Amino acid sequence: MALRWRIAALVAAATCAVAAAVGVLVHHASRDRELSQARDAARTTLDRAAVTYARTGAVQGSGAALDAPGLPAGLRGLVAKGHRGTEFASGPGGPAMWAARPAGDRVLSVRVDMGQTIRDLSALDTNIVLAGLVTTAVVLPLGVLTAERMGRRLRTAAGTARRIAAGDLDARISAAGRPHDEIAEISGAVDSMAAALQERLRREQRFTADVAHELRTPLMGLVTAAELLPPDDEAAGYVRDRIRVLSTLVEDLLEISRLDAGAERADLSPCAVLPLVEEAVARTALPVDVGADADGDGAAKVWTDPRRLERIVANLVVNAHRHGRPPVVVTVAADGRTVTVRDHGGGYPDALLEDGPQRFRTGARERGRGHGLGLTIALGQAHVLGAALEFGNAPDGGAVAVLRLPDGPGPDPDPDHGPIHD
Numbered sequence: 001m002a003l004r005w006r007i008a009a010l011v012a013a014a015t016c017a018v019a020a021a022v023g024v025l026v027h028h029a030s031r032d033r034e035l036s037q038a039r040d041a042a043r044t045t046l047d048r049a050a051v052t053y054a055r056t057g058a059v060q061g062s063g064a065a066l067d068a069p070g071l072p073a074g075l076r077g078l079v080a081k082g083h084r085g086t087e088f089a090s091g092p093g094g095p096a097m098w099a100a101r102p103a104g105d106r107v108l109s110v111r112v113d114m115g116q117t118i119r120d121l122s123a124l125d126t127n128i129v130l131a132g133l134v135t136t137a138v139v140l141p142l143g144v145l146t147a148e149r150m151g152r153r154l155r156t157a158a159g160t161a162r163r164i165a166a167g168d169l170d171a172r173i174s175a176a177g178r179p180h181d182e183i184a185e186i187s188g189a190v191d192s193m194a195a196a197l198q199e200r201l202r203r204e205q206r207f208t209a210d211v212a213h214e215l216r217t218p219l220m221g222l223v224t225a226a227e228l229l230p231p232d233d234e235a236a237g238y239v240r241d242r243i244r245v246l247s248t249l250v251e252d253l254l255e256i257s258r259l260d261a262g263a264e265r266a267d268l269s270p271c272a273v274l275p276l277v278e279e280a281v282a283r284t285a286l287p288v289d290v291g292a293d294a295d296g297d298g299a300a301k302v303w304t305d306p307r308r309l310e311r312i313v314a315n316l317v318v319n320a321h322r323h324g325r326p327p328v329v330v331t332v333a334a335d336g337r338t339v340t341v342r343d344h345g346g347g348y349p350d351a352l353l354e355d356g357p358q359r360f361r362t363g364a365r366e367r368g369r370g371h372g373l374g375l376t377i378a379l380g381q382a383h384v385l386g387a388a389l390e391f392g393n394a395p396d397g398g399a400v401a402v403l404r405l406p407d408g409p410g411p412d413p414d415p416d417h418g419p420i421h422d
Contacts, residue, residue, distance in 0.1 A: 301336060
């Protein structure tokens with residue numbers, strides 16, 4: 001149940017409870033007052049009639065009667081014991097207050113009719129109920145409006161928090177500060193958290209970029225020095241291999257830095273996807289089965305950036321070979337907008353499926369060793385293309401990565417495209 005309806009139900013219940021409590025109190029107070037007044041009037045009349053009866057032996061004109069037939073049995077029994085008393089009862093003549101006392105061997109009694117009083121009390125009860133309903137009808141919309149306003153503010157805060165979690169660290173609630181306003185305090189806390197997180201990520205990104213740039217100069221010196229080593233020396237070959245791995249890592253770090261900074265822009269043009277995929281796979285020099293869906297021949301063209309598309313496919317293929325098991329299969333959909341890369345290994349780990357690729361983390365020991373940058377770069381380049389890159393596991397085993405290219409030529413490069421975050 002939405003918060004506004006919960007608050008509305010609470011307001012309605014509270015209003016009805018207050019109206020009912022007030023109504024019960026007013027009803028009992030009014031009834032007790034009327035009964036007390038009727039009892040006093042009956043006693044006064046009875047005492048006067050007793051004086052008249054003792055002096056004259058008659059009760060005519062006194063408002064009392066001897067041995068009245070409608071006298072309540074309980075009051076009659078009390079008088080038979082020599083006592084006097086009063087009792088409210090409803091009989092054939094309607095509700096009345098009775099007062100009685102002994103008069104020799106007879107019963108002297110007074111009856112005060114309370115029919116009109118009871119009707120007045122019923123009318124009062126009806127008015128109290130109507131007043132409660134009117135009050136509820138007035139207060140309930142105000143409660144709903146207040147709850148809707150609170151719910152709207154909370155939904156805004158929740159939506160902003162989700163945008164921050166999705167990577168939009170520029171998102172802010174920007175709620176006006178109000179004293180003793182808990183929602184404003186929550187909004188301010190979320191904005192402060194986002195600002196602190198954004199600044200921390202920016203420092204990490206600057207550090208990564210600075211490290212990568214600083215490594216390029218000594219790395220180029222290492223590459224040059226390695227070329228001077230004997231070509232047939234086993235140790236020299238090992239050094240050149242390690243330098244090549246280090247060079248690739250530095251280039252990957254620089255690419256991630258550019259993606260984080262939002263400096264990458266797609267150069268879109270109409271391209272046949274299947275030839276691009278075949279060329280990207282060929283450059284990896286890895287055994288891969290490449291083909292189009294049964295309904296297509298791979299000639300369909302889409303608007304995309306060929307260099308970035310090749311980079312994405314190459315990274316997915318290398319990741320499939322490094323962390324999965326052959327055969328690795330790459331399939332291009334008939335319309336050219338979907339590229340699927342599948343291996344037949346243990347599949348992606350749960351952490352990757354839940355949180356996405358994490359740089360410098362491969363996710364599971366059984367998926368091999370590495371820096372975890374390949375999928376991160378592939379995801380970042382997909383964002384630049386406006387494409388969706390989805391990761392999953394096949395029911396019969398194996399990791400499946402699906403790249404979905406956007407329809408049409410796509411939007412112009414967005415200057416406000418933010419950095420990617422893991």
